[in-house]
Amino acid sequence: MGTSFFDPIYLLTINDNPSVSVHNASRNGYGVIEINCEKYPLNISGLRRAIAYAFDKEEVITMHLNGFGITHDSVVPRSNGWCVEDEFSYHYYTARPDIGNAILDDLNFTIDPGTGYRLAPDGSPFDIELKYPLGCGGPVSRFMMFDALEALHINYTGIYIVNWDEFIETIENHGDYDMFHWTRDFYSNSVEWLVDEFWSKNAEVYGKNLCNFRNATFDSWIDQLLTGNTYEEVYEAASEMQKILHYNVPNIIAYENTYMELYRNDRFTGYVPDLIRHISGLWTMRKIHHLNGSMGGTVAVSLAKDPPSFNVLLAESHYSELILEELYSSLYQAGPNGAPIQDLATSLLMETHDDNPEVISGHTRFTIDLIRNATWTDGMALTADDVVFTIIYLQQ
Template sequence: HYYDARPDLGNQLLDDLGFYINSTTGFRLAPNGDEFDIEIEYSSLSEIGGGVAQIGVDALQSLHIDASKKLFSHHPGYPLNYDMIFFAINYNYNDVEWLAYEYWSEYADDPDQNPSGFRNATYDSWRDQLFFSVTYEEVYEAAAEMQKILHYNVPRLVVYEKTYMQGYRNDQFTDHVEDLGKSISGPWTMRKIQRLDGSRGGTVSIAISEIPDSFNIFVTNSAYSIAIIENLWSSLYSLGPDLVPYPDLAESLLVETHADNDAVPEGHTRFTMDVVQNATWSDGTPLTADDVAFTQTYIIETGVYGNPAALDQFDLVAAYAPSPYRVVLEYNSESYWNFPRFAYDFIIPKHIFNDIDGIGYDGWSTWNPVFDYLEPHVTSGPFIFTDFEIGEFYEISANTNFAYFPQSYYNSPEEHDPSTSATPGNDPDLSNSITLVSSAIAGAATVVIIVMVVEILRHKHGGQN
């Protein structure tokens, strides 16, 4: 239970407020004498929903309130006519911008935005500071005060925090990373695990329950596609295992408003970043700040052709590279939340996606990499795609040109050989490949990712001038 039951206090509070008990029914009446009841709804899809709802019913009945439970077949936000409802919410990011929407009084009649119908003027008064502050400290203060108000008023009661279990083998590998967002099988484990004896190479199987639908980073809605894609592409920042931004391609970040730099127009926020100088596309082309700036230009220009990613960049007014390894992004608003709008976007190669002789702006949705071998698939992440058979396996391999690939891998000519080898009595040393395999388990087809990991990726290899 969320806290110890105290029906004695609850009954006293209701008595003091004039909710008297009807001697005939045994249930309380409203202070005006009207009868009332409370229904707690729950989904039939939840194995524990009925039991949780019953706990609520028992608690209300201990207060002499007419309560019952019932199944619902609609999304919690449709329509807004329930008394109480039990459902789950997952928070996969440390972003608290949702506080500005889910309990804002202006959205109290919008079940999509504010499903609890919460209204509170003091809560609303913190919204601008949460939304438009530039510093972490100001945003933190607003978020903390807003959550205090929610904790006191309880428009949404936290019934429990679910623990997700994911099995993994530790008899061959070590240094698995517990990732709050991606679990054990996330990209940090892929980059960090190594053999128990410290030797390089090896095969790790990861099961996913559905076949990936697309490897187009702009159109896929499949978590199973993303599980592979996120190992292939780089971004300026990635979320660390603790969901805190962690530099990927970015080496430095300067955030300025007009108060910091007169050259920044009033009301604007300018982000200046230096990027690593040794990142390389999988076709051998250097990755530069021009690619980073072009990525944001591409997102905006493809909005005309229906790319929903453009909606996040509605107030981006400038994206340019003043030098090969420095990029500037500028927004016509002052807000801490401009950072996540660009920080985690996969950086795309300008020489592949440009609108002159590349995929072009109108080709954003028809680009079909991997499944169509004629389509270009040039990436820069820790792995590259190497082979697949739909529903059977998907193979990705360690990218030896990755900016953070360990130099120590090249200690000897033998270690540089990326070929697969097998020795009697030992596992094959598949140091450069990841394979996704489909097999029948309990009658169900399961896609499995076999990950070949070389070594802990600690430091990027030597920079270029």
């Protein structure tokens, strides 16, 4: 079984092998074009929206992904339960340069009769270039951007490849760029990351808000997203934030592709499709067994890269997480559908001041009961102090 994904062009060959099965699911991530919302005139949301209308996502799916993907607009992947893609009243799926040109005309992006390219509203000429890190997929996406800008009469100066270190140095330090194309993957079903990615205060913080997006209305929903006491409150905030981003276009989701993983069907059974990890996730590791029903033994799982660390408190690599989640328990685990399942916790009581006067007004108290028979590898019992230590350590 592999934790990596294969190119659909090999599907016919793989299907000829009866001992191998294919699991496919929508990717919890996407190929994305980040736009520098701080750089004039890209700081004008109407320009970004015009570009989104002219960009042909359906063509990207057809030409780049051989049909193994879906058109998508929301910054939250469709497989994430908080995604509100279907609530949008309009989409940027097909190329509509007529709408884009109308937007630019209304914003006074006039066309210079000498060059044939548009001028910024202040009358200055401008051009746009697209960069991407070496090894990042999606060449069709980049050329579709060329077609989109050409249809809008915008001077497109070229596509530039940069090495990964230069890419990180530029985008995470909020350096000078117009557009960057890369890929994103998410390993949870949460949406708290919307704050890191798009909060105005993070536009100058290293590694956060890479597109330098600033929007006061978006910021006004952050507190409700992070501290809402009900599902409805959090969903409302997540929904409104996605709609704000959809209108203001700090980035363009070029494609959300279908992931395919291989697994042996002639030795084992019990594989569990997982929303977060797909077929090679935690739940498959817990449920897989021999075809004859016997338990135990060894199953080989491949990793694309070596895990850089096995320190459960410090490891940030996805490849480390794949190993560590098999070795350590948590209070809760994300179930196959992304919903939380009790692991070390047996119950959770959440209280506000309205529920219990002992709770300070404006705060929320969480009381978690632990299972009684959990021990460390040395036989010592797990206690609440261990949980407190972990939380404080991670906060620091």
